[in-house]
Amino acid sequence: MIADIFVTGLVNSGVYALLALGFALVFGVARIVNVAHTALYMLAAYLFYWLLVKLELNAFLAGILAVAGIVALALVCYRLVIEPVRAHDSAVLIATIALALIFQELMLLSFGGSFLGIPSAVQGVMHVFGVTVPYQRLVILFVAALALAATWYVLHHTRIGLAVRATANGMEIAELMGINVRRTAMTVAGLSAGLAAVAGVAVAPVTVVSPLMWLAPLVTILAIVVLGGLGSIRGAILGAFIIGYVEAITVFALPQGSYLKGAVALTIMVAVLLIRPEGLLGVAFEDER
Amino acid sequence: MLRILIFILAAVLAPTAFGQVTIKIGVVGPMAFTIGKHHRAGAEMARDEINAAGGIHVGGRRMQIELVVADTNELQSIPDATNAVERVITRDRVDFLVGGFRSDSVLAMQEVAMDGKKIFIGAGASTDKLGQNVEEKYERYKYWFRITPSKNSDLGRQLAESFTMVAGQIRKDLKKEIPKVAILAEKAAWTEGLIAAAQGRLLPALKMAVVGVWQPSDRATDVTAELAAIERANADIVFTLLSGPVGITVGRQMGERNMKAVAFGINVEAQKDEFWKAAAGKANFVATLDTYGEGGEMTPRTLPFVKAFRTRFKETPTYNAGTYDAVYLLKEAIEKAGTIDAERLVPTIEKLSFIGTSAVIEFDKRHDPVWGLGKLTGVAVQWQDGQKVVFWPPQVKGARPFKLP
Numbered sequence: 297m298i299a300d301i302f303v304t305g306l307v308n309s310g311v312y313a314l315l316a317l318g319f320a321l322v323f324g325v326a327r328i329v330n331v332a333h334t335a336l337y338m339l340a341a342y343l344f345y346w347l348l349v350k351l352e353l354n355a356f357l358a359g360i361l362a363v364a365g366i367v368a369l370a371l372v373c374y375r376l377v378i379e380p381v382r383a384h385d386s387a388v389l390i391a392t393i394a395l396a397l398i399f400q401e402l403m404l405l406s407f408g409g410s411f412l413g414i415p416s417a418v419q420g421v422m423h424v425f426g427v428t429v430p431y432q433r434l435v436i437l438f439v440a441a442l443a444l445a446a447t448w449y450v451l452h453h454t455r456i457g458l459a460v461r462a463t464a465n466g467m468e469i470a471e472l473m474g475i476n477v478r479r480t481a482m483t484v485a486g487l488s489a490g491l492a493a494v495a496g497v498a499v500a501p502v503t504v505v506s507p508l509m510w511l512a513p514l515v516t517i518l519a520i521v522v523l524g525g526l527g528s529i530r531g532a533i534l535g536a537f538i539i540g541y542v543e544a545i546t547v548f549a550l551p552q553g554s555y556l557k558g559a560v561a562l563t564i565m566v567a568v569l570l571i572r573p574e575g576l577l578g579v580a581f582e583d584e585r
Numbered sequence: 586m587l588r589i590l591i592f593i594l595a596a597v598l599a600p601t602a603f604g605q606v607t608i609k610i611g612v613v614g615p616m617a618f619t620i621g622k623h624h625r626a627g628a629e630m631a632r633d634e635i636n637a638a639g640g641i642h643v644g645g646r647r648m649q650i651e652l653v654v655a656d657t658n659e660l661q662s663i664p665d666a667t668n669a670v671e672r673v674i675t676r677d678r679v680d681f682l683v684g685g686f687r688s689d690s691v692l693a694m695q696e697v698a699m700d701g702k703k704i705f706i707g708a709g710a711s712t713d714k715l716g717q718n719v720e721e722k723y724e725r726y727k728y729w730f731r732i733t734p735s736k737n738s739d740l741g742r743q744l745a746e747s748f749t750m751v752a753g754q755i756r757k758d759l760k761k762e763i764p765k766v767a768i769l770a771e772k773a774a775w776t777e778g779l780i781a782a783a784q785g786r787l788l789p790a791l792k793m794a795v796v797g798v799w800q801p802s803d804r805a806t807d808v809t810a811e812l813a814a815i816e817r818a819n820a821d822i823v824f825t826l827l828s829g830p831v832g833i834t835v836g837r838q839m840g841e842r843n844m845k846a847v848a849f850g851i852n853v854e855a856q857k858d859e860f861w862k863a864a865a866g867k868a869n870f871v872a873t874l875d876t877y878g879e880g881g882e883m884t885p886r887t888l889p890f891v892k893a894f895r896t897r898f899k900e901t902p903t904y905n906a907g908t909y910d911a912v913y914l915l916k917e918a919i920e921k922a923g924t925i926d927a928e929r930l931v932p933t934i935e936k937l938s939f940i941g942t943s944a945v946i947e948f949d950k951r952h953d954p955v956w957g958l959g960k961l962t963g964v965a966v967q968w969q970d971g972q973k974v975v976f977w978p979p980q981v982k983g984a985r986p987f988k989l990p
Contacts, residue, residue: 300813409618409660411830411854413837413863421842428813428842503806504830504863512804547810554810555772555802 299425301544307433309540310440311499313533316520318491320532324464326481329389335396336489338510340366340496342403345414345505355417363493370489404507412505432501439498460484519565525578607651611679613669616656620905624684625654626898627906631913641916644923653677659690666690667697674701680925683911688712699725704927706911707731713738716951727931730952733907739956743874745787747965747977751849752791754987755821765796767815770826771803779826796820803829808838825850836868847989858900861971870990871968876904876943878966880983881975883943890942910941
């Protein structure tokens, strides 16, 4: 059972880390609560399904195109819908909720309410420490690790990454230093969408694709980001691992209560908020902006 | 001037002199999903066949059928469903209603239909309460009839009989006196009673041992934990009680892990054509209770109906396409009674013995179809290499043997 928990927890955490990182980036840099973040993940899954199953492209190409498509869509939405109301936080929040619902209804219209399954890119299982692990889950882990490493590299070893981090630390100062905050925000929107899309493409084959699949992860991501500390990127990753493992422990330790895993994760979030409102690695609230 | 006015008045009033020209049947269901689509498809096929043959004889004349389709959106909103029924009764002035799916929605829809004294033939909801209402307050609820599926308590009988057959086969093939059963039931109201009945009565009576009860969420997209534990417990059968997308996850992940245990029970997703693809072709040997199966001939009308449905709609009918039977049942009753008046039709329908496409329908005093061999039993099907074949009742023409992994 320990081996089961270790492996399952690792895969769960990897996926959550991908989603949480994108969400935390957008919030940390642009102060946008992007409720449509997991909706982008859903769109990527559908686009991947369409390219792979309907157009019969090979998995690799379909994956790349799906990610590119979603990033493009996100940039367009950011430009047309979010940017005009950037100054008003509540308007931005409502705009992202509206986008999420529009995406959901579009998918419902185009693909119907039925559940879709995507064939795994890699078939077969392997046995690790006595645990049966389908290869597709190892693919997910690998892709997640790669994406996280790439993001880390961009953030810490490129100029645009420097601009992103500077803006996250202090928007006004960054602007005074000559950083184009507007362009940095767009870059982050694109990067965040890219991470969500990668998660969608990697996870789609092991989950059930439906127009409502964005709701459950959204709640978990919010819990993770709050747990890790709003605005902290490292906190988001830490939170993802904690929640990922908590869920794995819940389902293995409580067979008759595996439906409770979502509730347990949220309870932990509430508990942490009560003890330390800024989250584990968050900064205690500054109030300018 | 006066002459022109009289002309206009006459022209406007003239059509009403002929009275009603068509029989309007309201088809109510969740149209964005397969359920509602099949509600509509079954009714449309029946309408087209009947109208092409000249329509329905009512007294001395022939009337054509006109369908009014309304999306109840009942899966997401009960008020939407009652609004839809209200609308088709008051604005579209339908004579009859067919359809419905989600039990709690249909209970509310039934109220609206009874208020309007419209005959409502259910083709989807299984709660016993719908029939109980008829028994308890006959004068108000007599306009309700259920054509499919069998009510929940009869579902229990269907389960018991088919499970007996599966158990016998497992005992024989695996040479095990006491097969081990793992109960995998989604966490929902409808499974509570069935789990208790299975653990307490059914499985002990069949001399099978329960090795555990696992309850994922009905929308779970990963049941690795449950399946790993079930494998460790060496179960031979996974008794499933699943109605949500978790059914797809279970089928797929059991196949991916090459599990030795076979899944049998209720798995609503596994009743659909899309299941095989949704489970990425991995859900071999998944078995479930169902209404139609490949090649199974429950009545002489089964195969022609399934063939015609497939030709026209390019998919296999689910039990919601029982609206086809509902429309034909109405035709038979109307022609027998010679009227479309609900008051006079109710006693006629009560006495009918109707040969439907999946069963012979006779109504009991709750206006539920009578359960039994030769009447309505439902079937049990198993997915074998991409085809959903009937294996129970073995008496059904075209039934094939149950297979183990």
